Amino acid sequence: MKELSDREIIDSVxxxxxxxxxxxxxxxxxxxxxxxxxxTRNxxxxxxxxxxxxxxxYFALPGFKGEAKFSTWFYRIVYNAGLSMVTSKAYKMKQQMSSPESEEAFGVENSGSVDNKNKNLYFLMNQLPVKNSLVMIMYYIDGLSLKEIGEVLGLSLQNTKVILYRSREKLKELLTKEETAEILL
Amino acid sequence: MNRSDELINKYLDNELSEAESGELENLVQSDQEIHSELDRSAKLHSNLKLADHPFEPNLSRKVMDTILVKSAEKAEKNIIYGIIIFFAFSIAGLFYWLFNGVTDQTASVLPDVDLSFLSPVTEYYNRSIGFLNSAELPESTYILLAVGAVVTFYLLYEHHREVRTLIIKK
Known part of the structure; x- marks a missing residue:
């Protein structure tokens, strides 16, 4: 069966x-x-x-004119919602009282299986500073273009490129530091 | 970031111009370090493309349930606003009828009764909702307004009772 496009789904909704x-x-x-x-790390x-x-x-769908792709539009909502959450006072207080889950949940596993390799790369991306890892996740895992990532994060194309370049460098440094280069590369 | 790094990044993103492509080729051939850096970056790049999300959230049910509840709440809110507007109009109509229609009718039936003390109120309502008069509404409108007010009171009371029951149950 033919997969419906985002636009077709939105129209039907x-x-x-x-x-x-x-x-x-x-x-x-x-x-x-x-x-x-x-x-959120939680x-x-x-x-x-x-x-x-x-x-x-869902409630904003009638206002979605389709000038941007649905994915970009939706990511923007998600990013802003996430940003509001992590900058809220209540969240900051909660964070001070609890430890983040990510390190416990996603330690680098020393197994060369494809599945672990993929998870380990995700884990390493998560160790980068927030903006860097967001750019990496959107670019490599979610397949957004640099222009779309810029729109989501409110950055110029040039800045997005610079962040991506630096992220690659940082990731390579991390790989060496974590001594996981052999597993991942 | 040095020139070779810049060119390597551009290569990975398929953004090299023909001239830059030649420049990178020369650098790779002349410098073994740049050659291995390019290999390393390209390998990481292709592995990153295969990286996957380790999560499997299953939110569709929860999201749809929340949407249904919120849609119902929204519809209910619209009904309440409708009732409130109708209620406001009914009350305004009733006041108009009370201070204008009643005084006129009383004056025609009982010419000796002095109702001049009501005139400031009558004037006030004439000014604020006098458009009802200019529209020359038929008598049945007043009856409708009265019925509207009663129905509104009844609906508000019912809603209040339902909400109260819900709160008590919780």
Whole structure:
């Protein structure tokens, strides 16, 4: 069966087939979750923000004119929601009282299997500074173009490129530091 | 970032011009370090492209449930606003009828009764909702307004009772 495009799904949701929104949720939940997990470093918060972002996007669909791709538009909602969460006072207080989950949950595994290799690369990307890892995740894992990433993060194309270049350098440094280069490369 | 790094990054992103491509080729051939750096970067680049999300969130059910609840709340809010607007109009109509229609009718039936003390109120309502008069509304409108007010009171009371029951249950 032919896979519906984002635009077709949006049109069907707007014409009354609300349940079709689940297709968009399934399509984007995994990607957006990774982004939010990097921002919040907490599964519970990432899930909460992602859920809110989908609900927000659903009610904002009538205003989506299609000037940008749905993915860019949605990522922007997710990024802003994540940003609001991590800059809120309540979140900062919560963070001070608890330890982040990521290191415990995703340690580098010394196994050469493809699955572990992929997870380890994700883990290493997560060790980069927030903006760098967000750019890496969106570029390599989610397949967004540099222009789209710039639109999501509110950066110029040139700045986005610079961040990507620096991220690659930092990642190479990390690989050497973690002594995982042999496993990953 | 030096020139070779810049060129390597551009190569990875398929952004090299023909001249830059030649420049990189020369650098790679003349410098073994740049050659191995290019290999390393290209390998990392292709591995990163294969990197995957380690998460499997399953939010579609939760999201759709929240959307349904919020849609219902939104619809309910619209109903409430509608009722409030109708209620406001009903009350305004009733006041107009009370201070204008009643005084006129009383004056025609009981010419001796002095109702001049109501005139400031009548004037006030004439100024604020006098458009009802200029529209020359038929008598049935007043009845409709009265019925509207009663229905509004009833609906608000019912809603209040439902909300109260919900709160008590919780």
């Amino acid at each position: 707007l014409s009354g087939k609300k349940e079709n929104f689940t297709i968009l949720v399934k399509r984007y939940e995994k990607r957006a979750y990774s982004l939010l997990f990097r921002m 599964h519970e918060d990432a899930e909460e923000v992602l859920q809110d972002s989908f609900v927000k996007a």
